[in-house]
Every structure is written in structure tokens, then in C-alpha cells.
Amino acid sequence: MNPHPVIEVEGLRKRFRTRRGPVEAVAGIDFRVQPGEFVGYAGPNGAGKSTTVKMMSGILLPSAGRVEVCGMVPYRERKRLARRMGVVFGQRTQLWWDLPLEESFELVGHLYRIPPAERAARLARLEEVLALGPLLAVPVRSLSLGQRMRAELAAAVLPAPEVLFLDEPTIGLDVEAKAAVRDFLRELNRDQGTTVILTTHDLDDITRLCSRLMIIDHGRLIYDGTVEALRTAYGTTRVLVVDLAEDEPVQVQGAVLARAEGRRRWLEFARDEVSAAELIARLLAGHEVADLTLEEPDIEDIVRRIYRGEAPP
């Protein structure tokens, strides 16, 4: 296996001069991404997400610090890196707007010097996975947003990039189209080992896809770890949902009744005061229970609290 990280970022900074004085969009961040990781990159608007991605893809020069992607300095080896990197900006197209979709794939094949046989083979697989067959003869401008996003992804991965940067790939898509995009990305990461950096507002994307989450705010990384660890660190309360055998009042030491509906009760408890096992034992001691589930804290809720500046307990 490749012992080197795919992405190495060290002390990375980007300052912009604006009319209202200098602004530090990225204020010194460090991280490494190993081959095959699926990283979610989140943060409120203007936090420095897209500035970071632009520096990693060679569109923007860092003010200070070091960035290396696939062992290359992006802005210095822009063209060479471009061959090993895929980019999808959700709101913009990299396809040929007025031409039938298949011509875009053909052009991408030539641009990235993919041997024709290889291109045909990869395209055949992508067509199947992304259900592109019926769209090939359609001009890109006539595709629906969901169809177009599938096509964008196919074009971006056709050169078999080692790293894929995605910026809001599910924005504006309906549930079905979102699911198709997510399934594809999950398989791509699992089967091809493609490293994916996913910038998104949609935390659902992150919880469903990413093994790792980075949160940036005011130009600094304020979280870098697994989604689970975030829940543990920030999600202080968990909820035990209980379906009682009979409709009766419930009182358990260490938990607060948050909601009641028919025979269902929502019991909130702090994870560091009482363990779920202990709580369930106490509950079963006094009540007959038909069913119970443990609800982890809502990640979206947690991230919102982080943005608001609420520190972990």
C-alpha cells in the first residue's frame, strides 16, 4: 500500500484583500488524507471550505503553508495534477452544454488521453451504474438536474482520478437522485479506492458516506474525526424510545421524560451520568416493555450547535 498520504496540508493560510480590509479566509489548517478515505468537509457559508478546495486543486495560491496532492504542489504542477484529480462543482457544468452527452465523454477521453478501448470499457461500466444509456444522445442542456449530475460524475471519474473533489454534488436534487449519487460515490470509494473530498451543506450526505468529517469555521478546523466520535464528544444527551406494554406513567432515575405519545415514551439522558444499559435495567425493573430503541443525537443538531460556538461539555 501507498505509505504516503494523498493530501497533505500544513499550516495552510489564505488571505484576501477586500474593500473592508484583509480577510483571512483560511487561517492555518493542518490535515492529512490517506488513500481511500472518504472525507466530508463541512462548515457554514464563508467559513473557508471552497477556498481550501481551490488551493488543493491548484486554482488558488496559498498565502502561507504547504499543500500537496498526490505528491505534487497543486499550483506549480497544475496540469500534471489535473490528470490525477477529478472535480465536480455542483452548480456548474463541465460538460459541453450544446452537444449530446456522448460527445462530452469522447472529448474527456481525448483530453485525459485515455486509450479508446479503456475509455469504452470504463464508460460501459459507468453507463450501467449511473443508468446513462438513454441519455447519451441527449444534449446536456436538455438533461434534468439529476440526470446532469450523474453525467457530471461520470465525466469526472472517467479518467480514473485518484482524488475526487466534490462541491455540493447533491444540491437541488430530489430524494431519488440524491440516493443514486450517494450509491455511486459509495461504490466508487469502496471498489476503486478513490479518495473523495466532499464539500457539502447536506449533513445527510456526510453521515451516509463519510468515514471522516472535518468542520471548518472562520478559517480554522474546529473538528477532524469520525462522525461517531463527534456524536460522543458533542452529543451529550441520548434518547431512549420505549414502547410500553401498558399506558402508564413512567419515572426512571437519571432520565427525563421528553415526550409521550400513546404508549410510547421518549426518555432523555446524559451519556456521562448514566449508561444506556444501566438505564434500561432500571426501566425494566419497574415496567413491562414491548420494544425499545436508542436514538443517537442528531448530527445536524450537533453541527448547528458547533457553528453557534457552543463548546463541548
Add this chain to the structure above:
Amino acid sequence: MRAYLALLRAGFQRQTSYRLALAAGLLTNAFFGVVRTAVFYALYRERDQVAGLDVADALTYVWVLEGLFAVVWAPWFWELAEAIRSGEFVAELLRPGDPYLRLLAFDLGRTLSVLVTRTVPTLTVAALLLPLRLPATLGGLALLGASLVLAAVVSFQLRFLFGSAAFWTPDYRSLFMLVFPVLWLLSGFVVPVDFFPGPLRALVDWSPLIPLLMAPVRVATGAAGPALATQVAWVALLWLGGRAVLALASRRLVVHGG
């Protein structure tokens, strides 16, 4: 009346806010003016008068042309047609008051801004540096001013007619692209119409293209009366034409729903 004046002012302010475009425009006018001036000086080196124009007439033509360029070929030429295609214009028809007058007021506001910021400075500087033939009396200058404003009105009226082609065809741009070069020549923006062969010149003199450029040139160089009369007559005729087109268009909108 107040509403129309407010529109006039809004148009004026809108156009005046494009500072960078104004500077680029003045530079362009100055450059072309200088080249054309050099051309006419060279042409008149061995001749005093050609087709009734002497070198002072020709230079006056050059600088009136540069001054009026952005008035006649207004950069916002397509706004009306685009508003018609996008359906925005329907709302304009439904509002109380006179839509033709409203459009004229706003457009005239913009062209007046161009007259003040481009035409007048261009002509003034040229007149200080070159032997132009401009009216020497205040009354004469007032007539020239009136003629420039009338040129702006006619330019709106013609733009309105071209723009309203969009009521009938989505290919209004294609239509205009083929007509534009011809209008360009016949209105005198390539060379003064005085140099056209007799029959063509007679034909053009009776067309609504004369008020755009040649009439103000003639007002400046001396033949104020007939030139102004031509402009006024065309404003009236085009007014009727514009209203007729608007009536037809409204009926079409009502019948076909746009």
C-alpha cells in the same frame, strides 16, 4: 406628467452611473474622431468643396457623428425586445398611463445622459481644437441642442419599432443583424449621405434615418430650418407608427396570451 418626469430622471441617473463605460466610450469617440478628421483633411487637401461640403462641414459631420454614436446605437438596444420575450413587458401594458410615453421618458432620460456626458463634451473639445462649423449665436446653439434631442427621440422611436419585432418573432436578432449594416450605411454613419449617388441620396433624404445624424449635422452647418422640420415631421409620423404597433401588439397579447 410627474410620473413621466420621474422616469426621465431615473433613466438619466441609471445611464450616468456607468462611469467606466463612459470613459471607454469617450476614448473610442475621440480615437475614431481623430482618424476620421485626418482622413477628411487628406481628402480636402486638393479640393475645396465636394458634393456641397467643404472641410469644415466634413469635420462638423465627424464630430457630431462621434457625439451621437452612443445615442443612436444605444448599448441597451435589446432591452425592450428582451423584456417582450421574457413576458415582463405585459406588466408594462397593464399599468395605468401610457406605456409608449413611459418607455420614451425612460429611454430619453438615458439618451439625455449620453448627450450631456458624451455628445456635448466631445463636440465642445472638438470645436475648441478644430475649425468646426457650429452656430455662433445662442439661438443657433439652442436649435442645435433641440436637433440633438430630436435625434435621440427618433432613435428611441426606431429602436422601439425594431424591438417590437420581438412580439412577432423570436428571431428578432437575426432580422436586425441583416438590416443593421444597411441602416448603418444609409443613416450616414459610414460616410455623409451627401456623397451618395443622386437617386440613392434622394431616397435616403425622405427616410426616417435622416433625423438620426444628418439632420443635426445640417442644423449645425447652417440649414437649420428644413432639417429641424424633417425631424419634427418624423417624430410625429413615428409616434403614430409606434402607437399603431403597440395597439396591434396589445391585441395580439390579449388574443394569444403572449
Add this chain to the structure above:
Amino acid sequence: MAEHAGVYLRLAAASVRATARRPAYLVVRFLSAGMIVGIEVAGVVLMLDRFGSIGGWRPAEVVVLFGLAFTAQGLALVFGDTLEADKVSELVRRGTFDQVLTRPTSPLGWVVASYVDTRFVGRMLAGAVTVAWAADRAGVAWTPGRAGLAALAVACAATIIFGVLLAAAGFTFVTVQGSEAVNVLIYGGQYLASYPMQIYGSALRFVFVWVIPIGLAIYVPALGVLGRQGPAGLPGWLAWLSAPVAGAFAALGGLAWRAGIRHYVGTGS
């Protein structure tokens, strides 16, 4: 660049195919671009015929200059129209240029090839027809040398105009807001080069022969085509200088473009 030529040809072909999806519109734009040349030439012929000559040149000889200048400008704009200020600032504002930078190609090659404007082929052809027609009226006996000079004039002037467009585009990356001031050089330069240089004052002549050498590129080779003597200070052999001068000018434009991109990558949009 050479190894990529195939790629850029494909990109250009794709952009032509895209416009050809509306053939009627393409034909109209093509015709209109040609008509503008015809109309301008017609007007000038009407005027010059009234006077008989300008700066010692007969009308037909002047029209040869018009034709050469239009051909060169059309050629430059087929590839360079997309470098005009408003179009570059549009590319930047829409984020299209960011995407261009993530492609494994030269940004200039990409932009030029992807936005080839076939309508200016109409202007080019009309210019070439004008040259042929006016040269015939001027009694030019075509020889391979003279045809070569005409081609040289067109190629060099087009290269210079393209260099101006490149420099302007580089500048637009810095200002973001496009300024149309450069059109003075593109359209004004063509207009100026359409008349014999001796009619201009020494300042104007100096600028357009030596600084923005479009006058040099059109006028001096045209002297050879028409078999005329140039004024003092512009000997006929200068025609052969216009190729390196044009190349150097375009190279300067290229440097300005690169500086513009460096600025863009340094600051973002």
C-alpha cells in the same frame, strides 16, 4: 503545446458543432459579419470616388488596405473574440475559468479553442473578396511574391490584434470588471490601418507603426502588393520585419495573459 494540437482541434470542432446546432442563426451571423465589411467598403468607395484620391492613392488602392485590415481583424477575432474584456469577466464571474484551471490543458488553448467564433469567418472572407476585387480594379498583377506579401500582412496584423486581445484579457483578470477601452485598438486600429499611413500626423503614425504595429503590418506589405514607394522612413524591406515584430508583440501579449492568470490564481475571483 504541439502534443496537444489534436486536443485543441477537437475542442474547436466541438464548439463549431455546438453553434451549428442552430444553422439558420449561424448563417445569419455569418452573413451579417460579411455585410458589415461590404457596407463599409461601399460607403468608402462612394466617398473616395467623389474625391478621386487620398494622400496620392487611388480609391481602389485604399480599398486594398481596407480588405487586408478586415481580413486580419476577422482572422484574429475568430480565435480572439472570446478574449474581449466583457467575455473574460463573464468567464470569471460564472466560475467557468476555475473549471478551466482544473483541466490538464493550457488555459489559453482551452479558452480559445472552446469559444471559436465562426461568424468572423464571414468577415474574413468578405475582407479577402474585397482585397481581390480592389486589387483587380487597382490593376495589380498578382505574382507569388505579391500574394505572399498580402498573406504576410494578414497574418502579421492578425497576430498583433490577437496580442492586443491577449494583453487586454490578462488585464481583465486583474480588474475583473471588463473595460471596452481595448476595442479602440481592435476596431479603431483596423479602421486606422485602412488608410495610407502618410495621411496621419507623425504622433499617430509613430504609435501605429512602432508601438502597436498594426499600421506597419498592413501598410508596408501593401506597398509591395501595389508596387508603390513608401514615404521616407518606411522602406519596402520593412515588410519582412513585420513578422518578427508581430511575433514579439504577440509574445508580450502572452506574457500579460500569464501575469493576469498568476494574479487570478493569487487572489481568486
